[in-house]
Amino acid sequence: MGDLGTYHCKVESSGLVGEAIGIIGAEALEIKAEKSTLRVDFADMRDFRLLDYHIILDTSNGKVELSQLGFQTEDFFEKLWQAYAQRSREALFVEGEALYTGEGDYYYTEQGVEAHGIAKVELHDDCMCLFPHNDKARRIPLCFADAPYAADFQISLKLDTGDSYRVSRLGRSFDAVVEKIVSTQNKTAQRWQKAHSELSDNLGERLGADAGGYDWIKAQGCRMIDGLYTPDEEGFWFAGIKSGKAAVEWVTEEQTATYLYQFQTDDTVFERSLRHALESSALHREVIFTELEGKPLYQMTVHRSYHLRFLRDHFAGRIIHNSMWQERVKEFFQ
Numbered sequence: 461m462g463d464l465g466t467y468h469c470k471v472e473s474s475g476l477v478g479e480a481i482g483i484i485g486a487e488a489l490e491i492k493a494e495k496s497t498l499r500v501d502f503a504d505m506r507d508f509r510l511l512d513y514h515i516i517l518d519t520s521n522g523k524v525e526l527s528q529l530g531f532q533t534e535d536f537f538e539k540l541w542q543a544y545a546q547r548s549r550e551a552l553f554v555e556g557e558a559l560y561t562g563e564g565d566y567y568y569t570e571q572g573v574e575a576h577g578i579a580k581v582e583l584h585d586d587c588m589c590l591f592p593h594n595d596k597a598r599r600i601p602l603c604f605a606d607a608p609y610a611a612d613f614q615i616s617l618k619l620d621t622g623d624s625y626r627v628s629r630l631g632r633s634f635d636a637v638v639e640k641i642v643s644t645q646n647k648t649a650q651r652w653q654k655a656h657s658e659l660s661d662n663l664g665e666r667l668g669a670d671a672g673g674y675d676w677i678k679a680q681g682c683r684m685i686d687g688l689y690t691p692d693e694e695g696f697w698f699a700g701i702k703s704g705k706a707a708v709e710w711v712t713e714e715q716t717a718t719y720l721y722q723f724q725t726d727d728t729v730f731e732r733s734l735r736h737a738l739e740s741s742a743l744h745r746e747v748i749f750t751e752l753e754g755k756p757l758y759q760m761t762v763h764r765s766y767h768l769r770f771l772r773d774h775f776a777g778r779i780i781h782n783s784m785w786q787e788r789v790k791e792f793f794q
Contacts, residue, residue, distance in 0.1 A: 464539040470528040473498060474521075482526060482536065484543050487756070489517075491524070500524065502547040503756035503763075507594035510537045518594075537593075545580050545591035551760035552599040553742060554589055558582040560640055566590050568598065568625040570766060581627055583641055586648055586690070588617065590625070597764050600625050601739055602645040603652035603691075610638045617645070621732055655691035666696065670711050673718070674698055676786055677707050680793040683727070687735050689742045697738055701727050702793055707779075708734065710745060717778035718785070719749065720792055721771065730774070736767040749775050 464484040471480040471491050480493040489505075491498040500519055507518040513533045517524040529536050560583040567576040568590070579592040588600045605617045614628040615638050630637050659666065663686060667674055678684050682700030689695060695712040706721040723730050741747050747758050748771050762768050779788045 464543050465536070467529055467532055467536050469515075469526045469536075471498070471524065471526055473524040484536070484539050486543060487547060489540065489543075491526070498524070501756050502544050503759045505544065505595070508537075508540060508544075509593070510534065515540070541580070541591075541593045544593065545597070547757075548591055548597040548760060548764070549582075549589070551757050552589065552597065552764060553740065553744060553761070554582075554584060554587065554599055556584055558584055559644060560637055562630050562637065564630040565628045566592065566626065568623065570623045571621075579627075581630065583637075583644060585644060588625070588627075588641065590627070595760075595763060598625070599740060599764075601736065602648040603739065604736065605645055605649070608638070608642050608645055610642075615641060621736070651691045652688075655688055659686060659688060659696055666694075667698075667711065670698075670709065673709060673781075673785075677709070677789060680790060682707070682793065685731060687738065689738055693743075695743060699731075699734060700793075701730065705776075705793055706730060706734070707789060707792065712743065716745075717780050718789065719778055720776040721774045722776045723774040730770075733767040733770040737765065737771050740765055741768065748772060749778070 467482045469480055469482050471478065471493065476491065476493050476496055476498045478493050480491050483490040483492065488499050488501045491500070500517060504520040505517060506520060509516045510533065513527065513529070515526040515529070515533070515537060517526070562581045563578065564581050565576070566579045566581070567574070575596045577592045577594065577596070579590040582589040582591070587602055590598045590600070600617055600619070604619045604621070609616045613634055614626055616624060616626040618624045664671060674684070677700035680700065680702065682702045684698060684700055686696060686698040689697070695710070697708060697710050699706050699708040704723055708719040708721065710716045721730065737748065747761050748768060750758065752759050752762060762772065779785055
């Protein structure tokens with residue numbers, strides 16, 4: 461997506477005051493004045509609002525106010541929201557054409573923390589997405605959701621983590637939207653369960669050369685779990701969990717390391733975050749451990765997923781597959 465527009469405006473911020481030109485790009489908003497330029501990367505944008513024909517930007521570097529946009533004020537706000545939503549979509553690794561797009565009110569609670577407002581709402585074949593004009597965008601995985609519940613022109617999704625999401629005010633086509641969400645969630649959950657059953661039934665064969673590593677981790681007294689990134693890919697992962705420690709292995713065509721974690725929570729809490737994080741990030745495993753400085757897109761990804769933050773916070777290192785691998789795995793679990 462190229463630039464979405466160039467607008468003449470007045471800017472007021474801690475580092476820039478005066479007449480300017482605002483350029484809405486794919487990754488940032490650039491505000492060019494006569495002698496300097498302010499670039500607001502979308503990763504640094506926390507919120508933006510339209511108040512009395514003023515655009516108020518809340519960023520990690522302070523407040524920015526744009527005015528004197530005239531009749532283009534609402535168009536500027538909508539284009540900025542469109543670009544910001546697209547960047548959030550990329551950060552959440554949402555791909556493919558949406559089955560439904562709309563706009564409505566949202567409310568969600570994650571681990572007791574609430575958020576609400578207005579958002580652009582999208583339904584994809586594996587998730588429902590919320591894109592508000594702040595940093596609360598969410599990708600809601602349908603494979604981990606109970607059957608949607610609709611009542612009083614609201615539709616709710618509850619995940620296996622206890623997190624719940626609700627959207628309302630979706631317009632006159634509400635019944636048709638609900639039917640599509642219900643149908644899509646049911647198909648997604650069935651496809652997910654079927655793919656995991658097939659993985660379990662053929663685990664030994666699909667492990668191939670990784671069978672020895674699997675058996676060695678299991679021999680350390682670990683409870684073994686496994687899972688998919690997506691039901692449509694051959695790649696999968698397995699992990700051994702024991703007494704607040706876990707070793708995770710990616711089974712893909714690439715040679716990868718064993719990823720280690722240490723945590724104080726119940727093992728089931730780690731397992732759920734692991735399953736959610738790997739489903740959401742798919743094969744973008746670098747987002748789980750890579751340094752985020754200089755990577756604004758991944759900064760947005762991690763900011764919008766507490767499961768990824770959980771894994772990153774409890775990352776304990778990697779073990780490369782070499783002659784010392786068995787010894788180092790054994791030492792880790794001792």
